[in-house]
Amino acid sequence: MSNSSVLITGAGPAGLVLALILLKNGVSVRIIDKEMNHRIGSRGSGIQPRTLELYDILGVLPNILKVGEGVPLMVKYVRGEIKPVGTITISERIEPTPDTPHPNGQIVTQDVHEEVLRAYLQDLGCSVELGTQLLSFEQFPDGVVARIVKTDADGNQVEEDTRFDWLVGTDGARSIVRKQLGLSFLGETQSEHIALGDIAVEGIDSRFWHMWHEPPKLLLLRPSGLNSNVFMFAYSGGLEEKTMTREEFIEQFYAFTDRRDVTFGPATWLSDYRLTRCALGAYLLPEVCFVVPFSPSLSQDDSADAAHCHSPAGGQGLNSSVQDVVNLGWKLALVQRGLAPETLLNTYSEERLRVIAQMLQLTTDLHEKTFHGDSKDHKEAWARGGDIQMLGVNYCGSSIVQEDYAVQRGSVTPYAKSGTGRIQAAYRAPDAPGLVRAGSEGVPTRLFSIFSVEMHTVLLFGGDDIARAEVLSRLPKEAVRAVLLLPQGQTATDGSSSALVLEDRAGHAYAGYGMRVDELTVVIVRPDGVVGAVVIDAEGMERYFRKILS
Template sequence: MSNSSVLIALVLQGFVLALVLLKNGVSVRIIEKEMSHRVGSRGSAIQPRTLELYDILGVLPNILKVGEGVPLMVKYVRGEINPVGTITLSEHVKPTPDTPHPNGHVVPQDVHEEVLRAYLRDLGCSVELGSQLLSLEQFPDSVVARIVKTDADGNQIEEDTRFDWLIGTDGARSIVRKQLGLSFLGETQSEHIAFGDIVIEGVDPNFWHMWHEPPKLLYLRPSGLNSKVFMLIFTDSSKALAGKTFTREELIEEFYAMTDRRDVTFGPAPWLSDYRLMRVGRVFIAGDAAHCHSPAGGQGLNSSVQDVVNLGWKLALVQKGLAPEALLNTYSEERLRVIGQMLQLTTDLHKKIFRGDSKNPDQGWFRGGDIQMLGVNYCGSPIVQEDDAVQGASVTPYSKSGTGRIQAAYRAPDAPGLVPLRCTPSCFFGGDDTTRAEVLGRLPKKTVRAVLLLPKGQTATDGSSTALVLEDRAGHAYAGYGMRVDELTVVIVRPDGVVGAVVIDVEGVERYFHKILS
């Protein structure tokens, strides 16, 4: 048996999964087939919901330090140096107590990954470069992985190592997916997209830049305010370029042909890629290894992070013997529904952006609303205890709750201004002391952190030593959660920041945890 419980073959979301597992006491080993860490901005948009998950994981401060807000996009016509218009990609939203991170953040992916690797190093985990998964063999209680390790001189050593679990987050060309015999289901879009990072002189890095002459569209996305590296994205919705692979020189010629901007010059291209669009029917592994889709809307990286956070807390409970293995089945059950909606959303955006809309040609560029992912929910999940009034209601996986109160299956609002009254080692609002004590006594030991939230000016008299007692001195918790001060309400918040249940009695608490724990 390996010293590590989980093997992760990775791209960025593998780092996040490793953080979740390590913070929950599960050992991991991370392998990367490349000999050096990838460079390039790639997926750079971090949506508000992902920022909230990073806050839960404790990595948000350093992510915010290295990025910036979403800039304006400027539009050009052929031969003109000055733009003819602007597009607001995202309106700035003022933070509120229940949503402290409402605005997206832009971080080049290589910088993003380095921040996460630094947190992993602090937890004693590093990425094994030059290590590639060759094959795997599954057994009832483990997985044997054949790994080839290549050193700087090109020497190779193969090993067969046994793990409890193996997670493939290794991108659209996933070896893990191929080993499992899984394939993408659905239709391929006809558009061809070529993109990559390239050094450019002559354009302002404070803006995105766009030229659109149907069926072709080209835009430049800066990597940062002080960087000359831009991502160049070129698409042709005709079939003339189907199957073509672009070189750096060919992409530059397409730029000059569309813009007549010979004042713009090009330097090295750290990486280039071609992208074929695909819809996914079933998801059994995480991130781009499971769902490949249009880059429109900046949903891919964020959906991948949410995949692994959903999987991570469940895998940690199962690995530690606190939950049955059947809990892992809910990973696909919860995420398939969300990913299906995400694929539809990105496909619709893709059509608006790359095929054009004569009535509102700029509509597809807006990055607010559902794209921020604050409404992503798990309604209908077998491990969510929904209110009878909303259970089975027709809601989309990206829609916010319309009830005006806290609701199971949706994100748990934030609530600043809480003041500790007694720091003794799900959330309890109001109610009499006797009932609260009874509920606390029934909670699973060493698995649930109990927090008693009291309204301003009230103190606890039950003498319980099992809860962290906080006073809602600013009133944001009771207001944001829609709670009354004169009745007990228990809000059970999952490790991924999703409300698992809203109950009013001991039986409700026990009924919920029976869904989760062994």
Template sequence: MPDSSVLITGAGPAGLVLALVLLKNGVSVRIIDKEVNHRIGSRGSAIQPRTLELYDILGVLPNILKSGEGVPLMVKYVRGEIKPVGTITLSEHVKPTPDTPHPNAHVVPQDVHEAVLRAYLRELGCSIELGSQLLSLEQFPDSVVARIVKTDADGKQVEDTRFDWLVGTDGARSTVRKQLGLSFLGETQSEHIAFEDIVVEGIDPNFWHMWHEPPKLLYLRPSGLNSNVFMLIFTDSSKALADKTFTREELIEEFYAMTDRRDVTFGPTTWLSDYRLTRCALGAYSSPEVRFIFPISPPTHKTIPADAAHCHSPAGGQGLNSSVQDVVNLGWKLALVQKGLAPEALLNTYSEERLRVIAQMLQLTTDLHKKIFRGDSKNPDEGWFRGGDVQMLGVNYSGSSIVQEDDAVQGASVTPYSTSGAGHIRAAYRAPDAPGLVRVGSEGAPTRLFSIFSVEVHTVLLFGGDDTTRAEVLGRLPKEAVRAVLLLPQGQTTTNASSPALVLEDRAGHAYAGYGMRVDELTVVIVRPDGVVGAVAIDAEGVERYFQKILS
């Protein structure tokens, strides 16, 4: 097998997305998973709007959307009643806008989600090596040697292979984290949650169904419209069942005891799991010779535990989404380093940027868990709402050393999940979409910014100004790492014919309006490969200052 630059251990959504980002950047990868077969189970099924935007930029969104549905209503019952006693709106449907085309979460069972991502990887010539597990690793100044054991029909084969980088996306029970001797800092509580995917007859699959008799809570979540496979979730927040590991039959007994619904029957179980409530993330470690990077860790090493570094309540559907956003943040930086365009010090900012986001995510999921599962609220239903911060559209990197913020806001106290609230484009926040862009000199179909943004390069958007000021910016861009886009205001279709930029007319007016731009003065918006605004500059010097933070 040819050598690969990066070994990815773990083929969940985080590992698959990281592989896609790196492969699109021309970085060779090898992705292994210790399971002999691809995992089944709906597991984490909520894909939040910000993750949908990243999937749009990555080019995988169409098949993700085809594979799931929006968030339905939840109906709640009391014991013995067949008719619901009320409904809970999990998420208000938000009408798409030009700058936010994906404002609503999408529900896709995780096994289906992973299958979609694997299909895109196969198109890039990458397949998952199942039955392959990391046994140990040995660190060197410029590489890491991984000992991998592969189990197949012929038995076990052990190999030692050298990689430039090793990334652990193998989850909360990470082998990579254990090999590095890293420990979680946080708390493990007595309560736990039991999950199973099970065939259910007698329940409407168009809704989620909930019974709540504190300290017990049970709900059924359908795998999709017209599907009779539901995820059954049960928890007891008392200590009575703290050490209990449930079987299928015991969970069915709990259902009947709580509901008295003998009209509901159960078929086969396809997946069953117990989750001990934990809220934790990696702390600092004491092995400076280990070549490893992760939030909250020293930034000078080469083995990177990614989603293996935070564990928390599933309330709010933040875990899978945080892991995907982790690796998109990491992926473009690792690609620039691997291609020799950026110093390894750029990887320090993975920790710097994601740590504060994960810290608030842990608090958010803990608060939601208390409201949902323990009833720690005057209105227990409010914990189920999936709007606002949960959608993750406000996740930002304010205060990052590589984000060129306005002097007025740099260093200000900004929460990692907050929206900019500025009414105009601002560095450190998501770059909005804008449809209705038409290539000057072409009669082709209109395009939009999310179709132009790329995980492979920075996108430099030029608004306003004249040919002279724009030419100065274009002439000083690092050509190997950027794509320049000149956005002409609505109605303007002529400019310097020799411009090296992609020239688009903002025919629908959404780009200038959504970004709060003026026609009579130059503004340059630099969009990072992860769809975050890295800088808003007014001249070539401002653009150069930003790229000096990024590139070698």
């Protein structure tokens, strides 16, 4: 019998992040992967600003930034020419602001990305079990029994039947969980194929992406890092339905570019991607079992997420997968800890499906511009700012969002920012640095350091001691942290507050959240960094938590 509450199948970024969230919430986890060794290869390399914010709250961002690099420029060539004929800025650099400290994406190859996450997991006493595969499972009212097979280095296998409270499949398009439940993708698969892989290259500059484009053919070489001669290649246009070999790629490269000054070393990873646009009709499955996405694995054996698949254009797949499990993780943790009803889990599908539907359309449009657009208009086709950063992803219309103001100007699309100039429920909670413990000269802190995947954070702005005391007296005692934010220059309260009392010494919290000093506003930030409620009194706060807690 297992001592773990949750079995996670698949150890890509989504599975690893989910494991981290559950462990930080005191929920025991077992995470398995059928591969005998950790995967190699660049695969999904772009980490968008919103995912960086979530990593900041989760506490894994420092080591991600150590191995990451900004998005470089792209240079384009014509056949036979050694010198580029143009330069393309894929992502304009944006200066950080107090409310958005991570406005620029990072490039981290997926194998390195996973290695960083595994190290954090190890610090929490959990390791990925390699060579361990889910064969089947049986559901019961109080849990699930999983049949698991473990394979050692000599090929010896041992099967086990183990009980868990929950099973989460993050194991790719060929997910055993999804297949046994008989779930199919809803969408379309096109005949277009793209060859992908990592290969050592000599003769080109690793500071740039390199591109040749003669529609319908496109060839891209993307560096793995400034100090690496390994490039990920992407090649499309009239390919056969099979994985291209190293030799076949080199032959195609020379024929297409006529660049004999470029030479190639070993290929460490090869894959084949068929353009697909689809999603599960629903994410949440009955009683004890979920299907949630795995970061994209672009191969014929594993060509999509467990819950959505799409073009890699725009770097949304891995990020959507991580954001999926962040949404699920805090809800599952509350349910497992007995603090929330199981019905809370229904909101996972409710909130994420509309986001993924928009993402599918966005990546499809980007794919058409990138691979099939006018070869003379690359600057527009390759622009990767705006919605791609995912800072506007929102849950407007969610049944667990609470807004006390008369007019909630909800976004018409799940990727767009609110634009109201004031904090709004269903959107990301902004950062605010320069917060200091009231009456002290301590080291300043910031909201992203206060937010936690382990609890809701209740921020109290403005009002008087009486109004604030009423809110604090009726605050749920478990899984909630209260923070009283005093306006700039105010350092004293009645001294009886049970909240963490901080002075907004730099003024960024009140300004960034659009708050007034003379009226009480309560902003409730969920463990996923989303504003769950903006209310004006204790009754509004209680209405919100009645939707969440048991």
